[in-house]
Amino acid sequence: NAGVTQTPKFQVLKTGQSMTLQCAQDMNHNSMYWYRQDPGMGLRLIYYSASEGTTDKGEVPNGYNVSRLNKREFSLRLESAAPSQTSVYFCASSLWTGPNEQFFGPGTRLTVL
Amino acid sequence: AQTVTQSQPEMSVQEAETVTLSCTYDTSESDYYLFWYKQPPSRQMILVIRQEAYKQQNATENRFSVNFQKAAKSFSLKISDSQLGDAAMYFCAYTNFGNEKLTFGTGTRLTIIP
Numbered sequence: 001n002a003g004v005t006q007t008p009k010f011q012v013l014k015t016g017q018s019m020t021l022q023c024a025q026d027m028n029h030n031s032m033y034w035y036r037q038d039p040g041m042g043l044r045l046i047y048y049s050a051s052e053g054t055t056d057k058g059e060v061p062n063g064y065n066v067s068r069l070n071k072r073e074f075s076l077r078l079e080s081a082a083p084s085q086t087s088v089y090f091c092a093s094s095l096w097t098g099p100n101e102q103f104f105g106p107g108t109r110l111t112v113l
Numbered sequence: 114a115q116t117v118t119q120s121q122p123e124m125s126v127q128e129a130e131t132v133t134l135s136c137t138y139d140t141s142e143s144d145y146y147l148f149w150y151k152q153p154p155s156r157q158m159i160l161v162i163r164q165e166a167y168k169q170q171n172a173t174e175n176r177f178s179v180n181f182q183k184a185a186k187s188f189s190l191k192i193s194d195s196q197l198g199d200a201a202m203y204f205c206a207y208t209n210f211g212n213e214k215l216t217f218g219t220g221t222r223l224t225i226i227p
Contacts, residue, residue: 033214042117042204042217043158050213058214090158097213099146099165104158 002026004105006091012111013081021076021108023091031097032074033058034066036087037107043090049074050097081112115140117207119218126195127226133180134190134221136205145209147181147188152202152220161203164188192223200225 007022025032030051035043045058049068063085065077074093078085089108094100116139126132138147149161164172164181171179176196180189192199205218 031213040122040219042206042219043215044217045214048213056213088156092158098210099208101148101160101163102158102215107156 004091004093004103006089006105006108008108009106010109012113013078014113015082017081018077018079019081019110020078021089021091021110022073023075023105024073025091025093025103026072027093027103028071029093029095029103030071031094031100032068033092033094033102034064034074034076035090035092036060037090038087046076046089048097078110081110083112086110086112115142115207115209115212115216117205117216117218119205119221121221122219123222123224125224125226126192128195128197130195131191131193132195132223134192134203134205134223136188136190136218138186138188138205138207140186140207140209142209145207147179148206148208148215149177149179149188149190150204150206150217151199152204153198153200158204162190195225197225197227199223 004025033048034046047066049055052071091105092102094102145166147164151159162174176193202220206215
């Protein structure tokens, strides 16, 4: 039982390049989330998927797109990376949204030059 | 909008001693949930403890306990018998029914002194 997995663990991009961060969970959870973590700040929600087939914007969605590929997988895409998107990205999942425990992946450290 | 404030960027404690991390929050909701998450150097976020606002009894999990003061909107975490493995960033977080997301504080970095 791997929990929440993320790939890649590290990535360096040049400004304007695109990439997709992958996330998968094997806990049969319905809800999945993407957060970013910046120094001196807590985690901020980028997008979430309350259930398979739905996605919604979080607190900081600009510059990102997401796809809920199936119940297990939720990807985050940067179409044209900017230095302001340098951050650590976490994927999380929970049984449902609301007051349920969220389980986090190990994070992806992204640097945009 | 809900906000979560952790006013202690860094704390340190001697091994085996007790330390308390502070958290305050602002909400107009009456039914909500509070969490403490631990982020060790491995970066993996791990749930430490959770408190339902409707429960008057403070939550405890082994060496971890909370002091939940609903009227004061305060939610502190007490770690007893601190161990080297407790060294981490600790984040306080809030959510309520009908709210899809967790709102996190900015974190407190806890150092354990051997």
